[in-house]
Amino acid sequence: MNNIRNDIANNGAYKKLCNGIMSSIPSSVLIVDEQLKVILANRNFYVKSKRSESNTVGRSISEIFPKVLVEYTGITEKIKNVFKFGEPNDGGEMEYRAPGLPARVYYYRLAPLMNSLSEVENVILLMDDVTERKHLGERVRRTEEHLARVVESANDIIISIDPEGKIISWNGTVERITGHRSVDVKGQPLLNFLSESDSDNFSSIIKGLLKKKKVSAWESSILNKDGETVDVSWNFSSIKDEQGNVIGIVIIGRDLTERKVLEAKLTQSAKMASLGTIAGGIAHEIRNPLAIIDSCAQILEKQVDNKKIRALAPEKIRNATKRAAEIVNNLLKFARQSEFTIESVDIHQIIDATLELMENQLSIQHAKINKNYDFNLPEIYANRNQLQQVFMNLILNACNAIREKGTIGIQTYCSENFINIVFEDNGIGIPGKYLSRIFDPFFTTQPVGRGTGLGLSISYGIIEQHGGSIDVESESGKGARFIIKLPIRNKFIRRENL
Amino acid sequence: MTDYKKRIKVLAVDDEYDLCWAFETRFKKEIFDIVTVRNGEAAIEMLKKNKYPIIILDSKLPGIDGFEAAKIIKIIDPDTYIIIFTGYYDREDKEIQEGLKSGLFYDFLCKPFEFDDVKRMIKKVIKENISKNS
Missing domain, CATH: 3.30.450.20 (PAS domain)
Incomplete structure (x- = not known):
């Protein structure tokens, strides 16, 4: 045993x-x-x-x-x-x-x-x-759990994809924004959840990352379950193995919806502020045709038998009415909180409508307008209302710069892939020390109550949103020159044509 | 003795052609003669040649504006009565109040307006001031 x-x-x-x-x-x-x-x-x-x-x-x-x-x-x-x-x-x-x-x-x-x-x-x-x-296992588990919680509870979108662009994981924020559960999207190409118009850009970003290139932030959108786009600002970084090979990509996105709403509100307030400035001028513009209409009516009352008056007065009334209606239309078009509608626009037509709205303002300031249009300028895809806001800001600024009498030159021309719009005045100019700050929000040299300091910063934002640029050249006492460049083929074209 | 037979000349200054036409048409058969011009410079030229005891002057004019023109007119003929005619200002506005107080403007007329009011203003000037002086 x-x-x-x-x-x-x-x-x-x-x-x-x-x-x-x-x-x-x-x-x-x-x-x-x-x-x-x-x-x-x-x-x-x-x-x-x-x-x-x-x-x-x-x-x-x-x-x-x-x-x-x-x-x-x-x-x-x-x-x-x-x-x-x-x-x-x-x-x-x-x-x-x-x-x-x-x-x-x-x-x-x-x-x-x-x-x-x-x-x-x-x-x-x-x-x-x-x-x-x-104990080690427990620590690893806890660390993993902690990291998972960090990713899960982040307010930002966090997506990881493999080098083929297929989704490995996405966090709760993406689930909330898109309505798609993480388990359902695993293994699907991320491209399925982006707008078609963004796919080229996205693919080239991924290619760049795989070639170990640095990729800058990119603003586009993600599609939710109903196929609607949610604006997102993306940031990309690659996951590398020990040999330095890219084995995956982490994409962090921020929902821009709220920012877009705030931006729209700010743009609207700035618009209202510039409207306040030109309100007096608009009143005069409307009261003049009203005075014509009223006078003609009074004359008709007294001398209704006068053939000549009976022929002339109604015509004058109608012309004046048309004029007043046109001013009101322009005003409403400008003041209305517009949807961001993109259409093919004629830049000259927008500038002229702006000038019409500001006619009185210009005459108060004794500003002479010197137009030099390139009539071969192509139409571009843009938001009419926003461009008008930019032009109005620049013309108002030019008006303010002209203290006594002056000229505002408006020139357009084409260069390579851009259309250029130049607003030039012979006013007091911008001192060198301010030049770098004039596009900053709330920067103003105007006394409190006049000018919000938002006009140029909002103009800058609008032009940037159109894929263009706005530059200034000025010297104290020698006037100022604002140059807007807008791409002829911009991102809106593709969206429209799709 | 020849003075009272002479008709009072009223000058209306406005850059709107149709308003000038309305003034001329409406006031054709009045006890005063109405003459219209379209800008401040023209008004000053007219004043150099003729006496216009009453001037209806638009505040916003191309070239020199109404306020500037009013000052020059008062220098050329301090006895002229200027009715400031405007769609831009209200009577309460500082610019108008200052002009009325300083005597630069005799009265204020807002667009749109009643011809009867204009007529009343002109007659008042003639009755209270010009007739007495002549």
């Missing part, structure tokens, strides 16, 4: 070898007999458990391990089963605390020890100390 023990006892050399093996095994080892009594333990066990051979060998398992441990692991039952079926048992985790030492976590296994008749003679209990591994 106790063959092993007898062998060990009887054969000195064999015993030595066995002891050597047992001692060098990094696991704690216990060998138990059918009565669940320990017949052998290795050195590792004694060290870890702070026990000695005398209070271990010959003792039952339930004496060696705390009662709680025996109960929750069911270890005695498991040992009995190994004896019964001769099958090893993968055991599990146990937490064991030796007296005076911190608790340690072990992974234990049970294996049968057979005799030559293939009968289970003993069961070996192997205990591996997994405390460190477990």
